[in-house]
Amino acid sequence: MIQSVLDLQHVTKRFGDTAAVDNVTFEVARGEIVALLGPSGCGKTTTLRMIAGFEQPDEGRIFISGVDVARKAPYERNVGLVFQDYALFPHMSVAQNIAFGMKNRGVPARDIAPRIARVLEQVRLPGIEGRRPSQLSGGQQQRVALARALVTRPDVMLLDEPLSNLDAKLRLELRHEIRAILATFDCTSIIVTHDQEEAMGLADRIVLMNKGRIEQVDTPVGLYQRPQTLFAADFIGHANWISGTLARRAAEAGVVETKVGGIAVAPGAVADGPVTLCIRPERLAIVAADAPADTRLAAVVERLDPVGADLRIWSRLGDGTLVQSLEKNVGRALPAPGVGVTLGFKVADCIVLPADGAAR
Amino acid sequence: MKRFADALFQTAYLSLVTLFVAFSVIPVVVAVVLSFDARGFVGPFPPTQFSLRWYDRFLADSYYHDGLVTSLVLATSATFIATVVGALAAIGLHHATFRGKGLIQAALLSPLVIPNVVLGFGVLIFASRLGILDGMTRLMMGHVLITFPYVMRTTAASLVGIRASYYEAALSLGAKPLGALWQVTLPLARTGIIAGAVFGFVTSFDDVGVSLFLTDAFTFTLPVAILAQMRANLDLTIAALSVMFIVATVLIIVILDRVAGLDAITGRGVYGR
Numbered sequence: 001m002i003q004s005v006l007d008l009q010h011v012t013k014r015f016g017d018t019a020a021v022d023n024v025t026f027e028v029a030r031g032e033i034v035a036l037l038g039p040s041g042c043g044k045t046t047t048l049r050m051i052a053g054f055e056q057p058d059e060g061r062i063f064i065s066g067v068d069v070a071r072k073a074p075y076e077r078n079v080g081l082v083f084q085d086y087a088l089f090p091h092m093s094v095a096q097n098i099a100f101g102m103k104n105r106g107v108p109a110r111d112i113a114p115r116i117a118r119v120l121e122q123v124r125l126p127g128i129e130g131r132r133p134s135q136l137s138g139g140q141q142q143r144v145a146l147a148r149a150l151v152t153r154p155d156v157m158l159l160d161e162p163l164s165n166l167d168a169k170l171r172l173e174l175r176h177e178i179r180a181i182l183a184t185f186d187c188t189s190i191i192v193t194h195d196q197e198e199a200m201g202l203a204d205r206i207v208l209m210n211k212g213r214i215e216q217v218d219t220p221v222g223l224y225q226r227p228q229t230l231f232a233a234d235f236i237g238h239a240n241w242i243s244g245t246l247a248r249r250a251a252e253a254g255v256v257e258t259k260v261g262g263i264a265v266a267p268g269a270v271a272d273g274p275v276t277l278c279i280r281p282e283r284l285a286i287v288a289a290d291a292p293a294d295t296r297l298a299a300v301v302e303r304l305d306p307v308g309a310d311l312r313i314w315s316r317l318g319d320g321t322l323v324q325s326l327e328k329n330v331g332r333a334l335p336a337p338g339v340g341v342t343l344g345f346k347v348a349d350c351i352v353l354p355a356d357g358a359a360r
Numbered sequence: 361m362k363r364f365a366d367a368l369f370q371t372a373y374l375s376l377v378t379l380f381v382a383f384s385v386i387p388v389v390v391a392v393v394l395s396f397d398a399r400g401f402v403g404p405f406p407p408t409q410f411s412l413r414w415y416d417r418f419l420a421d422s423y424y425h426d427g428l429v430t431s432l433v434l435a436t437s438a439t440f441i442a443t444v445v446g447a448l449a450a451i452g453l454h455h456a457t458f459r460g461k462g463l464i465q466a467a468l469l470s471p472l473v474i475p476n477v478v479l480g481f482g483v484l485i486f487a488s489r490l491g492i493l494d495g496m497t498r499l500m501m502g503h504v505l506i507t508f509p510y511v512m513r514t515t516a517a518s519l520v521g522i523r524a525s526y527y528e529a530a531l532s533l534g535a536k537p538l539g540a541l542w543q544v545t546l547p548l549a550r551t552g553i554i555a556g557a558v559f560g561f562v563t564s565f566d567d568v569g570v571s572l573f574l575t576d577a578f579t580f581t582l583p584v585a586i587l588a589q590m591r592a593n594l595d596l597t598i599a600a601l602s603v604m605f606i607v608a609t610v611l612i613i614v615i616l617d618r619v620a621g622l623d624a625i626t627g628r629g630v631y632g633r
Contacts, residue, residue, distance in 0.1 A: 052532055074531040081532040087525035091547045100543070101533035152534065 004063075005030050005188040006051065006156050011060035011070075013046050020046040021057070022212035028156070033182060033189045035203035039235070040194055043212040048158050048192045053077050065155050075104070080149030080187075084161040086141045088133035094120075094144055095129035101152040119151040120144075122184055124177075138166050139174055146178065150185050157182065157189040163198055175201045196236050200224075208232055224280075230353050233278045240284060240323040242277040243355060246270060256352065259319035263295050265352045274355040283349035284325040286313065286341045293344025299323065301335045315343060388606065395599035402596060414600035421597065427585030434496070434581060435564040438503035443557045445504070446511030447549070451541065454519045472509045476569025479505060484573045495579030502570040507560030511553060518552025519545070558616060562609075 004027040013021040021043040028034045036044040049055040051062060053074035062070045069077045088097050098116045107115070120126050123143040133141055142162065149157060162178060163171045179202055182189050193199050199206050200220040208215040208223060208231075216223060216232045227233035244258030246265070255262045256275055263277060287293050299315035302322065306312075311327045311334065325343060327334070335341050390405060398409035418424055453465055471479055483502045492498060522545065530540035546553075568583045575584050586598055 052528075054528055054531075073536075074528070075534045075536055079532060081529065083525040083529060085523060085525055087523065087529035089526060089529070089544055089548075091550075100530070100535070104530075104534035104539060148533070 003030060004028060005065055007063040009061045011050060011057045011062060013050060013055060013057050019212050024214055026207050026217055028188055030188055031186045033202060033204050035191045035193055035199035035206045036209060037193055037196060037199040037206050038209035042209040044192045044209050048160055052079055052081050052158055078155045080154030080157045082145045082149050082159045082162055084164060086145040088141055088145055090133055094131050098148045098151055101148060105152050115151055119147045123147045123181055139170050142174060146181055157187045159191045161193055162191060178202060227351060230276055230356050233351060233353060238281050240279045242321060244275060246272050246275040260297055260317050264347050265350055266347050268352050270352045270354055276353045276355050278351040278353055279345055279349060281324045281326040284343055284345050286325060286335060287344035289342050294347040295345055297343045299341055299343050301337050301339050301341055303337060391599045391602045394596055395603045397596055402594060414596045417597045418600045424585055427580055427582035430579055431565055431582040434499050434503055435561050438500055438507050438564050439557050439561040441504050442508035442560050443511050443553060446508040446556060447515045447553050450512045450515035450519060454516060468512060469509045471505050480570040480573030495576035498574040499571060502574045503564045506567060506570055507564050510559040510563060511556030514552040514556035515549055518549045522548045
């Protein structure tokens, strides 16, 4: 069994009457990078603050390397934290910032300077010991903040919205950079973010949160391809929705009765009754009327949106539902708005989800 | 038409500013010039001859000298106590979350709005009830009371500007709350604390209202000495004294600017550089 470095068990935190974090349980294995993903107010930041020790859970336990730290102060846990605003001490040089943690954690004085030099090399900023944080760019501050947290070799690294303060292009670069740095240190890490791309690009696994609860824990690919709730399917990527009623005719496969006809679905765990079907735009295609496809729906093209490498085609189904499909922009002839087309998709690409409010 | 109105407004505005500047500068200029007056009486302006006689008079006068020493000792020690107490009070209240915090804050800042005469009288009664009859002790009580709200105020203002994440970052890096305060919060609030101390020092050095009640026959501050002297025999020693006050103030400002930067003292530029 893989030893888990971080283990949250039924953690709940209430502010007044509302539970900011509601019965949250998950584990993080050694060296793993896990993203806490969700919209603002979903409880991800409160969860992070409880792991760091700035908030205490009302219920539940938090284990770091096997020790219950739920009641311990921040300085009694070996947790590295990178703040959203980096929180580099403005009155100290880069070296003093990095030395701060080592001094407070009792690293011998003669080891401090060499370790500063080494960690700055590891974050690819050698020789900037004497600079002030205000003399650094946003990306450099980010890496110094990482170095400051990593240099004390924490059991767990916590990164709060690490890329939200940077511009779009830098964000992409630093995403790979952060991944590489965390991999160098083989550090167990939690990344809090509201940005699905950030979570997908940085994490081995994603803990998707909504309204204080965990919606789903999965790998980035799994979360996208096998969402288990409407929220998960909606939050990650784009989706087309068709609602209907599931009735299983055989033990394995079933048919969902919808306003645009019966749609065959693959076997799954969702119970008979009201369901919502989710089809990703890139899995929905305009097909020739006689082409082979598992499911076919008649539609009328409404609008074409060029989105760079792709074209997003909006079409209206017979019952008025607007759906989008993604076509590669490779110079193929495209239907004009107002033209009737056939949309096709495979049974395997049609995700069946319990309708909102229905029991899972 | 619109241009004319605009020009009129601009002229009126400039005149007003000029008038205001003149109003605040002219008395200073008059005092400076008069302090070098060679005549032995307060004559019409401008003086006909110049000398340093009033400066000599001031330096030779042991009454003023005693007052100056008392004022300097008092202002220095009262400011020191007020800085420690005021900064700690501000930090404590900044982190506090209990009910009635606002009430305590208001009570501690109240010496800023209560008339000094009331404060002076209050401290006098309070001290005599405690059996404290020594002038210096009484003065110290009064002056700490009027200086520490300044330190508290400016410290609190600079604490608001310090992001909470600095303190939390220090804790997550293994610092205990006191260590985080000492290594991070205090250095970052430094400019606010210094500004408060400077205001406090000037307030204490300048104070008449509170001191008037608390001086005794042997312990009196410089402003009280000036007041007494002015009643007894009005001469231009006071003008000479004013000039020395001005020079001292300018010196303090220059030194502060060199040490901490005037921008920082007035509360800006805490994060800028």
